[in-house]
Amino acid sequence: MKPTNIKDPEYFHKVVDCQYACPAHTPVPEYIRLIAAGRYDDAYMINWESNVFPGVLGRVCDRPCEPACRRGRVEEEPVAICRLKRVAADNKDDIKARLPEVKPKNGKKVALVGAGPASLTVARGLAPLGYEIDLYDEQEVGGGFMRSQIPSFRLPAEVLDEEVGYIIDMGVTTHFKHYVDSLKGLLEKDYDAIFVGSGAPNGRDLPKLPGRQEGDENISVGINWLESVAFGHTKSVGKKVLVLGGGNTAMDCCRTARRLGGEDVRIVVRSPQKEMKASPWEIEDALAEDIPIFENHVPHSFVVENGKLVGMKFEKVRAEYDENGKRSLIPTGEDLVHMECDDVLIAIGQDNAFPWIERDIGLEFGKWDMPVVDEKTFQSTNEKVFFGGDAAFGPSNIITAVAHGHQAAISIHKFCLGENVAERPEPGVNLLSQKMGFHEWTYDNHIDHDKRHLVPHVDKELALANLKLEVEKGFDQELGYEEAMRCLNCDVQTVFTDNLCIECDACTDVCPTQCINFTDNGEEDELRTRLNAPSNNKEQDLYVSGELKTARVMVKDENVCLHCGLCAERCPTSAWDMQKFSYSVTKAG
16 A cells, blocks of 8 residues: 555544535534533634534534444444534624624625525625625525524524524525515526525425325425424424334424324335434434324325215225345335324425426426536536525535535625636645654543533423423533543544554554554555554555565554554654644635
8 A cells, every 4th residue: 555645634534434424514623622622603604614513513413423433333322412512602702803804805706595404504605705685585584494493492593593693694685575586587687696595495295195185284285294394384293193204304293283282293205114214313312202103104095074084994004125225115015004193294205396497597407307517616517696595406414514504605606706617626634743842741631431411401291392402401510521531632632653563562552443454565454464463444444564674664544543552652753743733624715
């Protein structure tokens, strides 16, 4: 293998697993250290620079960072990264003075369609640069699906109001209660660019299922029903409620129904429970509120008697898998299962809908009637129109929408300057030694062996009696500190200088995971078989040195390194050094 090029900004970025997995590439270990130090304002601002909504995402993020967390891979459960984000948000002081200064207007005008996380992120990027921003949304206030589809017992309105307000207060002109019914109409106005962040507003229905039309009065599409609840139009539900679907929207529907009077609320899903798309913690919360899950039940028909919905029938199935792992649902042949109900909430997925976009404006549509959008620039085939969030590539999550918004803002800025939007700015990177003197470090390599701390919840009876009472209490400062101390500081890298190495093997002796090896070089697949510890995860690289004096090379498996710094402490020649790696995705301007 060739020596590793650690000057490649993506090499150590990939080693910081949590940051690499985050779509917005939030510097996770950095803000966790600041939380441990009680510097909540600083921790919040590092989050805000990357993910824009720390208080929101500290509660409802899909947490792609946590499955990637090295702590979970080498020892136990991952660090509670998401909930630590909330610790920074809950304990910060007034940070308005630290928000970007808004420059004088630059003469450029941009329209944003939809006031969800993607559009708001674009506004956060462009407004400080002097752009005149018009924000259009059919809802009464900003937030998009963060407000209409996430119940307030998970995301309090005041948290959303605060973080949406930071952006709107940068001089964004809002046009709420304004449904944009023509993109051509917007293009005919004097906008220099248009960003579409309208989400995936159509919830899937079961229009052909027998009884659907007859029982319509008591059958609702989940996202529409949640929106009606959020804005106070729906205030009650029947005592017996069936929720169809296994995603996070279904979990929100069933938990909301419990709070609106549902006594017998059931989740009915066609797949096995282990394959449900909902986040595991969302499923756990639903089960904790006495909501059972009926798996392997396929909807057969709605039962309507005397014009009123009284139940549903389901066909029982079993899951079978072929040699490629493709699943088929096979009827078991048992009698249909009848479940009584007063209301049914359908939460089986969402689709994009663009009836307001004309097909004669140079904007091409492709598969699934989705706009053709460049995956890097987010520009459509009409060069003035950009897309992001669910509107770009289909339903995803808040943090992905934020990542889209950052990149789209860069593209819009470059487009308005007449620059090539395909030329993307490089990330900001730095690699700095943590050594003050000989074996004296600014880097604390203490590793806490505590197990992951559980987030306290309010009493179940109180929670179910109040639609607006936040269920999770969050970590207090003490628990936040203890959880933060579980972080392994994966952004402090072990950097090896081969011409200083005397091959004394002191580092291999002290390494707790046996990830350091001195061996003959070879092809990667063969070399991995000769390492001290099993090296089966090819998603993480091997760190390979140049040739040493014995013609061997040093090989370190980045997958299992704990970043504990013991190799650097033990090394008599300073061939090993602990160097803090910083990686920041470039923003607009």
